[in-house]
Amino acid sequence: xxxxxxxxxxxxxxxxxxxxxxxxxxxxxxxxxxxxxxxxxxxxxxxxxxxxxxxxxxxxxxxxxxxxxxxxxxxxxxxxxxxxxxxxxxxxxxxxxxxxxxxxxxxxxxxxxxxxxxxxxxxxxxxxxxxxxxxxxxxxxxxxxxxxxxxxxxxxxxxxxxxxxxxxxxxxxxxxxxxxxxxxxxxxxxxxxxxxxxxxxxxxxxxxxxxxxxxxxxxxxxxxxxxxxxxxxxxxxxxxxxxxxxxxxxxxxxxxxxxxxxxxxxxxxxxxxxxxxxxxxxxxxxxxxxxxxxxxxxxxxxxxxxxxxxxxxxxxxxxxxxxxxxxxxxxxxxxxxxxxxxxxxxxxxxxxxxxxxxxxxxxxxxxxxxxxxxxxxxxxxxxxxxx
Amino acid sequence: xxxxxxxxxxxxxxxxxxxxxxxxxxxxxxxxxxxxxxxxxxxxxxxxxxxxxxxxxxxxxxxxxxxxxxxxxxxxxxxxxxxxxxxxxxxxxxxxxxxxxxxxxxxxxxxxxxxxxxxxxxxxxxxxxxxxxxxxxxxxxxxxxxxxxxxxxxxxxxxxxxxxxxxxxxxxxxxxxxxxxxxxxxxxxxxxxxxxxxxxxxxxxxxxxxxxxxxxxxxxxxxxxxxxxxxxxxxxxxxxxxxxxxxxxxxxxxxxxxx
Ligand SMILES: Cc1cc2nc3c(=O)[nH]c(=O)nc-3n(C[C@H](O)[C@H](O)[C@H](O)COP(=O)(O)OP(=O)(O)OC[C@H]3O[C@@H](n4cnc5c(N)ncnc54)[C@H](O)[C@@H]3O)c2cc1C
Numbered sequence: 130x131x132x133x134x135x136x137x138x139x140x141x142x143x144x145x146x147x148x149x150x151x152x153x154x155x156x157x158x159x160x161x162x163x164x165x166x167x168x169x170x171x172x173x174x175x176x177x178x179x180x181x182x183x184x185x186x187x188x189x190x191x192x193x194x195x196x197x198x199x200x201x202x203x204x205x206x207x208x209x210x211x212x213x214x215x216x217x218x219x220x221x222x223x224x225x226x227x228x229x230x231x232x233x234x235x236x237x238x239x240x241x242x243x244x245x246x247x248x249x250x251x252x253x254x255x256x257x258x259x260x261x262x263x264x265x266x267x268x269x270x271x272x273x274x275x276x277x278x279x280x281x282x283x284x285x286x287x288x289x290x291x292x293x294x295x296x297x298x299x300x301x302x303x304x305x306x307x308x309x310x311x312x313x314x315x316x317x318x319x320x321x322x323x324x325x326x327x328x329x330x331x332x333x334x335x336x337x338x339x340x341x342x343x344x345x346x347x348x349x350x351x352x353x354x355x356x357x358x359x360x361x362x363x364x365x366x367x368x369x370x371x372x373x374x375x376x377x378x379x380x381x382x383x384x385x386x387x388x389x390x391x392x393x394x395x396x397x398x399x400x401x402x403x404x405x406x407x408x409x410x411x412x413x414x415x416x417x418x419x420x421x422x423x424x425x426x427x428x429x430x431x432x433x434x435x436x437x438x439x440x441x442x443x444x445x446x447x448x449x450x451x452x453x454x455x456x457x458x459x460x461x462x463x464x465x466x467x468x469x470x471x472x473x474x475x476x477x478x479x480x481x482x483x484x485x486x487x488x489x490x491x492x493x494x495x496x497x498x499x500x501x502x503x504x505x506x507x508x509x510x511x512x513x514x515x516x
Numbered sequence: 517x518x519x520x521x522x523x524x525x526x527x528x529x530x531x532x533x534x535x536x537x538x539x540x541x542x543x544x545x546x547x548x549x550x551x552x553x554x555x556x557x558x559x560x561x562x563x564x565x566x567x568x569x570x571x572x573x574x575x576x577x578x579x580x581x582x583x584x585x586x587x588x589x590x591x592x593x594x595x596x597x598x599x600x601x602x603x604x605x606x607x608x609x610x611x612x613x614x615x616x617x618x619x620x621x622x623x624x625x626x627x628x629x630x631x632x633x634x635x636x637x638x639x640x641x642x643x644x645x646x647x648x649x650x651x652x653x654x655x656x657x658x659x660x661x662x663x664x665x666x667x668x669x670x671x672x673x674x675x676x677x678x679x680x681x682x683x684x685x686x687x688x689x690x691x692x693x694x695x696x697x698x699x700x701x702x703x704x705x706x707x708x709x710x711x712x713x714x715x716x717x718x719x720x721x722x723x724x725x726x727x728x729x730x731x732x733x734x735x736x737x738x739x740x741x742x743x744x745x746x747x748x749x750x751x752x753x754x755x756x757x758x759x760x761x762x763x764x765x766x767x768x769x770x771x772x773x774x775x
Pocket of ligand 1: 263496499
């Protein structure tokens, strides 16, 4: 067993940390207040070639694994960028996975180089108003007409849609068969045609800089060449990006927790109340120590799941567990950080307030804590399915 | 044109230094090591010279223990073509003169047209090495340079350093030694491709014997290090404004002797 990063992974960690830290906390505060997309940050990562991390070298990327992508996202978050910084970058890290694994040579050639350079901005269209947790219920339909599909329907929580040039879209191509609810779904990688897709932004708790939207698709035409993998097997292709998504968002939550913890520890050393630094009180110190221990544990789980995925091994239980523990640990760390700051924790100026709002997301999305526990109950423990 | 950049690995600027138990060394536990920032300017400038000329080779060199490899890899990731690691227990206690001798030996072997260094390393702030290296090689050298231009033939370099109210400009025949001051450039961040490429570049280990040097004892040794005394607490002057101002002025003049 070897827990050490390779020399290259260590260098990636260090360089991403210094690039991400060149965007100070006030940059993110400003973006959050103005609800402006962090283009400067995304461009800096595009220029450094980081967006092509998992795109194979043959298509202009670096061909690295989920482990390296996880290291990148962890450092972005640990630098204080939060979900506002991680989301725009992670769209380059897991949505392309089904294209890489199942896309035709033609599809890969047409799209992956643009993903690697960051010219393509992606959104991920799965969730619908009537199908969140139960993806088999999606109602967006794609009907074949000659050499193209015509899509009609509605998606919700479509992140990035305001900027997206392309979308990874899941739609029904055959009616839902209760015996095989996940069959008959097809995955498309398609240009985001604004003549056929209307976008309506959702006001939300955190990450104002990066939009999430309701989108209305009306007669969107997609050529058959833009089908990812096989018609009718889209859900199964998508699975290849769901485990990486859980690992990557999990480790983002860990990174956010670390950024909050770093601020809290600093504050606990400096804030004098009753003639002593508040960190001298164990009631302040122990929750910080516990938060550190839980972040450390969750990070290990994320990296183990990444290691399994990169080795081509099954990693469903581990990826789900990683996301479960990481969302808890990240949230607790941010909560403790706010508490440590007392009243100032509630003020925007001290930054933990933003991290606290942002980190809440990870207990809900990309998969809820309850659904992770359902998965573990059923698939790991062999308990009967409850729903 | 071949350019050699001498770099030093130093503790990160944010590191809280702690003294070792012997009172003569720094306790290395928990230190994050980086390439000394002035040396990064030197690396960046070397890469720009190469890019501008459309050809050439940039070689990074550093003396120090095994951990220094990481700093050299960073230089390779930034774009240096290869690296030389002067890594020998014989250099364990090297002072600036021993380091300069080792570098001079490498320079003789490599025969670059230009040697670039930072103006000083930010750990011990000695700033002696480039001058000693210049002396050992008999090369012209210019320090704390803010601007630089190698001529088209690669025969001379024009350099400028900041002086009170302006720039002082020199022409140096090559080969020469130039040290970088802040403001010379903005160092690039290594790209992911750069990092991946760094793995495949040569990073050569060199021992004292490889460059024809015999073991020698350092002439400078540290007898003791002292931690800075803790900063005395600040003082808040009480009272109404006119009294407080009077007291502030008195205190600045008499206690602090600042005015
Ligand atoms: C900011 C943000 C960004 C997002 N970005 C995207 C995106 O880019 N693309 C995309 O496709 N989606 C995105 N999502 C959607 C996200 O994946 C879903 O919100 C999530 O999967 C939950 O679906 P739902 O909201 O419909 O909840 P529902 O399915 O309505 O569930 C409601 C609650 O009931 C619980 N629940 C339901 N069934 C069970 C059960 N059997 N046992 C126990 N508990 C149960 C759930 O866990 C949840 O807590 C985003 C969401 C947010 C908040």
